[in-house]
Amino acid sequence: MAAKFLEEPTKVITGSHDRTLKIWDLRSRMCTETKFAGSSCNDLVTSDGAGSTIISGHFDKRIRFWDIRTEMSANHIVLQGKVTSLDLSRDSNYLLACVRDDTIQLIDLRMNTIVRSFSHESFKVGCDWSRAAFGPGGRLLAVGAADGSVYVWNTHTGKLETILKEHSSAVTAVSWHPQSGLLASVDRGKRALVWGDL
Structure with a gap:
């Protein structure tokens, strides 16, 4: 379901449907x-320059934090729905989690605390592998919806900036x-679009 490079270009970590x-x-x-997570892994990120900390998002509504040097996860955060994707801010201070309860959660990794939740009455997460992403600089986030729209929120104010409909x-994804500010999006019908500067 997901793969990321670790601290060197010869090592990769994968997260799988088989719960490993x-x-x-x-x-x-x-x-x-092999690390046994106990739940299907939908996405993962590495959270520091050395690649020694891995964060994984799971079907069982948990975000797990792993130290590459140990067997077990160090801790976890429980959300209100299956975690479909994770994205890390460039400074590695914030984690974005797309969740099947139709929310996007912004987590401050310095405190392991949810600091903002993004939702809208018409926003519905489209599938168990929907991907949300930080914009350049982390000021915006974008995510696709079940109805074919792309929602763009301001991460600083929590305000919905725009809904793109094509x-x-x-x-x-x-x-x-x-x-x-260019944004690309792809839908289940295999159509990809590029949106102008946002």
């Missing part, structure tokens, strides 16, 4: 370690251009 996280050595093409089926 696996660390892979790309040189030997072998799995070097897709005809559920939007499953969004991605921001790293240096501009």
Whole structure:
């Protein structure tokens, strides 16, 4: 369901439907370690420059925090629905979680506390793997909805900035251009769109 590089370009961590996280050595093409999460992993991120902290989002409504040097997760946060995606702010201070209770949760990782929740009466998460993403600089976030819309919120004020409507089926993923306000979105009907500067 998800894969990310660790501290060096020869190591990758994957999160799977089989409830495991696996660390892979790309040189030997072998799995070097398996962590048993106990629930299907929908997404994961590495939260520090060294790649020693892994954060995983799960079907059982939990976000788990792992130290790569130990077997077990260090702690976890329980949300109100299945976690469909995670995204990390560039400074690694904030975590964005898309949740099947039709909310996006902003978590301050310095305190492991939810600091803001984003929702709207017409916003519904489209599937168990819907992806939300921080915009460049972390001021905006975007996420696709079941009705084919893309919702853009201001992370600082909590205000809904805009709703983009062009897709005809559920939007499953969004991605921001790293240096501009361009936003790409893709839907279940295999249609991809690029939106102008937001």
